[in-house]
Amino acid sequence: MQYVLLIYQGTSPRAETLSEEEYQAIAAKYGAINRTPGVTPGLPLGLPENATTVRVQDGKTLTTDGPFGELKEAIGGYYVLEADDLDAAIELATRIPAARLGGAIEVRQAERYW
Numbered sequence: 001m002q003y004v005l006l007i008y009q010g011t012s013p014r015a016e017t018l019s020e021e022e023y024q025a026i027a028a029k030y031g032a033i034n035r036t037p038g039v040t041p042g043l044p045l046g047l048p049e050n051a052t053t054v055r056v057q058d059g060k061t062l063t064t065d066g067p068f069g070e071l072k073e074a075i076g077g078y079y080v081l082e083a084d085d086l087d088a089a090i091e092l093a094t095r096i097p098a099a100r101l102g103g104a105i106e107v108r109q110a111e112r113y114w
Contacts, residue, residue: 002082002110003089009048009076011102026097033079033095040080048074076103080110 015023034041053064076098083089086107093105 001085002080003086004108004110005079005081005089005093005096006075006106006108007077007079007096007098008104008106009074009098010104012076012098013101014047026101029095029097033092036092038082039092040082042078042080044077045075 013022018026033039049066051066053066055062055064079092079096081089081092083092086109089107093099093107096105099105
């Protein structure tokens with residue numbers, strides 16, 4: 001099964017606010033996760049305030065600057081994991097530094113709808 005692990009930034013620190021030593025320690029943990037068998041690393045996402053939200057209503061494209069959700073709920077990145085079960089996905093989620101630094105990890109099973 002495939003699982004998507006959405007990394008919610010929450011109050012976890014951004015790279016630019018960390019000392020070089022703190023940054024290297026956290027980067028090493030993310031690097032280890034990237035090398036875990038079954039993990040497809042996603043890309044870290046830019047700041048939510050630089051996002052553009054797109055909707056289509058009545059055939060017209062509507063764009064809004066910034067995030068749709070609250071900043072504390074903004075997604076900072078993601079992983080895709082091929083795993084046997086939810087327990088394996090949860091175990092990986094506990095290793096993601098953001099989960100311990102003020103953020104949260106949402107785990108969802110990937111499904112096909114069409």
